[in-house]
Amino acid sequence: MTSTHPAAAAPRSQVGTREGPAEVRVLGPAPATTPSGTLLLGHGAGGHRDAADVxxxxxxxxxxxxVVLVDQPWRVAGRKVATPPASLDRAFADLATTLGDEGWQASSGIPLPRPWxxxxxxxxxxxxxxxxxxxxGRPRPGIAAVVCLAFPLHPPGAPDRSRAEELLRPVAAGLPTLVVQGDRDPFGTPEEVRQAVGAPAPGTFVLYQVRAAHSPARDTATVLLPVRDFLAALGQDRDASVGGAAPDRGGPSG
Known part of the structure; x- marks a missing residue:
């Protein structure tokens, strides 16, 4: 499912990585808003380049x-099949290092405020x-949270090939992690995700269910709303921690 959202036509900038050039589209905060931070968003392994929910x-x-929309090198090169996870990780690590460099931000005129x-x-x-x-197993410096849309907990029909360990990494590290999952997702239903995560520490995991399979929800507002609420709560926790202990936001929901 594609979108006619104007962000799809945003200018692209190339960023070199060990896996070849990646591309980013950077959409800055609306005028007269207080900078909240930077959200880096990666695409899936198949289908269209720009998913409507992203x-x-x-x-x-x-x-x-x-908001930074990231295109992995394999997409930029026009290939149809994603490269292996290790390749994706190397490319993303290189890209994040470049984007986090203040010199690059200054020369490109693209400020990317923290937290990320x-x-x-x-x-x-x-x-x-x-x-x-x-x-x-520690949060990387400057990273405040993780947002997952349609996390592929396992291949369809193969629950024994679980990727729960990957999802649990930020949760175990204490990073607030949001999963927005379709109620009919063959890569893992919300209940499967909930069971895989178990009983995380308060404030580290939020699960939100939408009406969808693995493809983007037709009503993208149902995806935007929980992410907006999650990030707003993140900002409130951060502000509270400046003057004292951050509030306890509880565990899974949705």
């Missing part, structure tokens, strides 16, 4: 967020979960 999240610029939230749809959600945490 593009819908660019409306978060109205809340002060800078990593996110994506399907395979892009897997990349975000893996990228948010270092090899010691």
């Amino acid at each position: 593009l819908a999240l660019t409306d978060l610029t109205d809340d002060g967020w800078t 939230v990593l996110g994506g749809r399907s395979a892009g959600a897997r990349v975000a979960c893996r990228a948010a945490v270092d090899v010691q």
